[in-house]
Amino acid sequence: MSGPTSSGSPRPPPTASAGRRTWNAVVGFMRVLRANPLTMAGFIIVCLIGVVALIVVVAPHLLTPYGPDQLTTDYNLAPSWQHPAGTDGIGLDIYSETLYALPLDLAIAFAIAGAAMIGGGGLGLVAGFWDRPGTAGGWVSIVVLRITDIFLAFPSLILALAIAVSLGRGVWQLIVAILLTWWPFYVRLVRGETLAVKHLPYVMAARAAGVTEGRIVLRHVLRNVLEPVVVYFTLDVGTVLVTLSTIGFVGLGLVYPSQAEWGSMMSYYQNAGLITAQPWTVLGPGVAIFVTVLAFSLLGDGLRDILDPRSRRVLAGTGTGSSATHEEPPVPVAEDQGELPTATEAPASG
Amino acid sequence: MGRSPSDLAVFIGKRLVQLVPVLFGIIVLTFVFTHISVTNCAVWFPHASKSTLANCQAQFSKPIVDQFWIYFVNLLHGDWGASVAGSPVYPAIAAGLPATLELVFASLFLMIVVGIPLGVIAAQSAGRWGDHLVRIFYLTGWATPTYLGAVIAAIFLAPYFGLPSHGEYTSSPPPFPQYTHMSVLDALLAGNLPWAVDAFKHLLLPAAVLAFINMGIATRMTRSSMLEVIPLDYVKSARMKGLSEFWVMYKHALRNSLITTTTVLGVTAGGLLAGTVVIEEVFGWPGIGAYAYTAIGGGGAAPNFDGAVAVVAVFAVGVVIANLIADILYGLLDPRVDWR
Numbered sequence: 001m002s003g004p005t006s007s008g009s010p011r012p013p014p015t016a017s018a019g020r021r022t023w024n025a026v027v028g029f030m031r032v033l034r035a036n037p038l039t040m041a042g043f044i045i046v047c048l049i050g051v052v053a054l055i056v057v058v059a060p061h062l063l064t065p066y067g068p069d070q071l072t073t074d075y076n077l078a079p080s081w082q083h084p085a086g087t088d089g090i091g092l093d094i095y096s097e098t099l100y101a102l103p104l105d106l107a108i109a110f111a112i113a114g115a116a117m118i119g120g121g122g123l124g125l126v127a128g129f130w131d132r133p134g135t136a137g138g139w140v141s142i143v144v145l146r147i148t149d150i151f152l153a154f155p156s157l158i159l160a161l162a163i164a165v166s167l168g169r170g171v172w173q174l175i176v177a178i179l180l181t182w183w184p185f186y187v188r189l190v191r192g193e194t195l196a197v198k199h200l201p202y203v204m205a206a207r208a209a210g211v212t213e214g215r216i217v218l219r220h221v222l223r224n225v226l227e228p229v230v231v232y233f234t235l236d237v238g239t240v241l242v243t244l245s246t247i248g249f250v251g252l253g254l255v256y257p258s259q260a261e262w263g264s265m266m267s268y269y270q271n272a273g274l275i276t277a278q279p280w281t282v283l284g285p286g287v288a289i290f291v292t293v294l295a296f297s298l299l300g301d302g303l304r305d306i307l308d309p310r311s312r313r314v315l316a317g318t319g320t321g322s323s324a325t326h327e328e329p330p331v332p333v334a335e336d337q338g339e340l341p342t343a344t345e346a347p348a349s350g
Numbered sequence: 351m352g353r354s355p356s357d358l359a360v361f362i363g364k365r366l367v368q369l370v371p372v373l374f375g376i377i378v379l380t381f382v383f384t385h386i387s388v389t390n391c392a393v394w395f396p397h398a399s400k401s402t403l404a405n406c407q408a409q410f411s412k413p414i415v416d417q418f419w420i421y422f423v424n425l426l427h428g429d430w431g432a433s434v435a436g437s438p439v440y441p442a443i444a445a446g447l448p449a450t451l452e453l454v455f456a457s458l459f460l461m462i463v464v465g466i467p468l469g470v471i472a473a474q475s476a477g478r479w480g481d482h483l484v485r486i487f488y489l490t491g492w493a494t495p496t497y498l499g500a501v502i503a504a505i506f507l508a509p510y511f512g513l514p515s516h517g518e519y520t521s522s523p524p525p526f527p528q529y530t531h532m533s534v535l536d537a538l539l540a541g542n543l544p545w546a547v548d549a550f551k552h553l554l555l556p557a558a559v560l561a562f563i564n565m566g567i568a569t570r571m572t573r574s575s576m577l578e579v580i581p582l583d584y585v586k587s588a589r590m591k592g593l594s595e596f597w598v599m600y601k602h603a604l605r606n607s608l609i610t611t612t613t614v615l616g617v618t619a620g621g622l623l624a625g626t627v628v629i630e631e632v633f634g635w636p637g638i639g640a641y642a643y644t645a646i647g648g649g650g651a652a653p654n655f656d657g658a659v660a661v662v663a664v665f666a667v668g669v670v671i672a673n674l675i676a677d678i679l680y681g682l683l684d685p686r687v688d689w690r
Binding site: 036147161167180242249266270282297 | 372375376379380383384385386387388477482485486489490492493494495496497498501502505506570620621623624627628642643646647648649650653655658659661662665666669670
C-alpha cells in the first residue's frame with residue numbers, strides 16, 4: 001500500500017496506468033491517515049518501532065547501554081538514570097533486554113503472520129476460484145474448507161499452547177506451533193473475497209479475451225483481493241505478538257535469560273517472584289508489548305474502516321473537511337470509490 | 351416461512367449433528383499434535399517414579415494411530431484418560447467447568463453493560479473526539495495481552511481498590527456445601543450473605559480484566575451497526591416526534607443494531623475462554639482454565655497430555671455452542687430469518 005511513488009523513482013514507470021495506480025494508492029493511503037488522527041498516530045509509532053528495531057540490529061550500542069548477556073553487579077535495582085527500567089535478580093539491565101527483544105519479537109510476528117497470509121491466502125484463492133462441484137478443484141475446495149472449519153472452531157491460542165508443549169522450546173518451534181493454528185483465518189478471508197470478485201464483469205471479459213485461468217487468478221483476482229488481506233495483516237501482526245508472548249508467559253516459548261522475548265521475560269520475573277516483590281520489572285517488557293501491539297492495532301483498525309462501507313461514509317465526510325454527522329445523507333457510492341479504493345473495484349487496466 | 355418452534359428444533363438438531371464431525375476432527379488434531387513428538391518419557395517426566403515411567407513408555411512407544419485408537423475407545427466408554435502420574439481427567443474438568451462458566455458469564459455481562467453503550471457513544475460522535483476516546487479505550491484492551499492485564503490488576507489495582515486477588519473465597523473451602531461449584535451462587539444457595547459478598551468481591555477483578563480485554567469487538571460491532579441504523583428514516587421520525595436524544599438512541603436505534611451485535615457472542619466466546627487460561631492461573635481461580643495451564647505444562651509443570659486434549663476439546667465445544675446460541679438469538683430477534 002505504501003509503495004514508492006512514481007514521481008520519486010529514478011526510471012519511468014513501465015506504463016502510465018501502473019504509475020498512476022501506485023500514485024492513487026499512495027494518495028488514498030495518505031487520505032485515510034489524515035482522516036483519523038489515531039490512524040496517523042499508529043502509523044507514526046509503527047514507523048518509529050521499525051527504526052528502533054533496525055538500530056538495535058545494526059548498532060545496538062546507540063540505544064542500549066548494556067550488552068544482551070552483560071551481567072552487571074547491580075542486582076534487583078529500582079529504575080534509575082543508569083538503569084531506566086531497573087535490573088533483575090542476576091544483574092541484567094531490563095531496559096537493554098527489552099530493546100534486544102524488540103527485533104526478535106517483531107521478526108517472529110511478521111514471519112508467522114506473513115507465512116499464514118501467503119499459505120492460507122493461497123489456499124483460499126485456490127479454494128475460492130476453482131470450486132465448481134464435481135471437478136477436482138471442487139473436491140480440493142471442500143477438503144480445505146472442512147479442515148479450516150475444524151481449526152476455526154476453537155481458540156487458536158489454546159491449540160498453539162498444546163502444540164508448543166510437545167514441540168519443545170525455541171524460535172522455530174514457537175513459529176511452527178502458532179503457524180499451524182494461524183493459517184485458517186486467511187483461507188476464509190481470501191476465499192470470501194475471491195468469491196465476491198470472480199463473477200465480476202472484468203473477470204469474464206478477461207476470460208472472453210482468451211486469458212488463461214492461471215493468469216486471471218494472479219493478475220486480476222489476486223490484485224483485487226489484496227487490499228483487505230493487507231489491512232487484516234496489519235491488525236494480525238499485533239494479535240500474533242500477543243499470542244507468542246502469551247506462550248512465552250506460560251513458559252512454553254523461548255527461555256529467557258538466554259534469549260530475550262517479552263513474554264518469556266515476564267514469565268521469568270513472575271516465576272522468580274520478582275513481579276510482586278519488585279513490580280517495576282513489569283514495566284520494561286509490559287510497556288514494550290503494549291505500545292507495539294497498540295500501534296499496530298491503531299493502524300490496522302483505522303485501515304479497516306476503509307473496508308467497512310458504513311464507516312467509509314463518515315470517513316469520506318471528515319476527509320473533505322466537513323464535520324461529519326449522522327444527519328447528513330450518505331455520500332453516494334460512486335463518489336466514494338473515487339476517493340478510496342474498494343475491495344471490489346476493477347483495476348484500471350484489464 | 352419456516353419460523354415455527356418445530357422448525358427451530360430441527361435447525362438446532364441439524365447444527366448439533368454437524369457438531370459431531372467437527373468435534374471428532376478437534377480431538378484427532380489435538381491428539382496428534384500433542385502426542386506425535388513424544389518419544390522419550392524421561393525427558394518429559396524427569397521426576398516420575400520408575401513404574402510410572404515404564405507405564406508412560408509403554409503408552410507412548412506404540413504407533414500414534416494405535417495410541418489414538420486406545421484413547422478414543424476409552425473416551426467413547428466415558429473414560430477421559432488420566433495424567434501420567436495417574437490422576438483422572440474427568441473429575442477435575444467436571445469440578446472446574448462451572449467456576450470457569452461463572453467467570454466467563456460475569457465478564458460477558460460486564461462487556462454488555464459497558465461495551466455496548468460505549469459503541470453507541472462512539473457512533474453518536476463518529477469522527478469526533480468521543481469516537482476517538484472510545485476507540486483508544488477499546489484498543490487499549492485489545493492491545494493488552496491477557497497476562498499483562500491480569501498481572502497489573504493483581505499487583506496494582508487489587509491493593510488500590512482493596513479487592514482480593516486470589517481464589518474464590520477468603521478462606522477455602524467455605525463452610526457450606528458447593529453444589530454448583532459457582533462461588534457466588536453456592537453462597538446464595540446456602541443463604542450465607544457475607545460469603546456471597548466475599549465471593550462477589552473475588553469474582554470482580556478477574557471478570558473485569560477478562561471483560562476489558564475482550565470488549566473491543568462488542569464496542570466496534572455496536573458502533574458500526576449503529577452507524578448503519580442512525581441515517582434510517584424511522585430514527586429520523588422518532589427524533590422529529592420530539593423524543594429525547596437518549597430515547598432515540600437507546601430505544602429505537604440500538605434495538606435494531608443489537609441484532610447484529612448478538613453475533614458478537616459467538617466471536618468473543620473464543621477470546622473469553624482462551625483468556626481464562628492465564629486469568630485463572632494468575633488469580634488462582636479453580637476453573638478449567640487453570641487446569642489447562644497445568645495440563646500443558648505451564649510454569650514448568652510436567653505436562654498432562656490426556657488432560658490437554660480433553661480441555662482443548664471442552665473449550666472447542668464451548669465455542670461451537672456459543673456460536674449456535676448466537677445464531678438462535680439472531681434468528682429470534684430478526685423476523686426475516688427462516689429456520690429452514
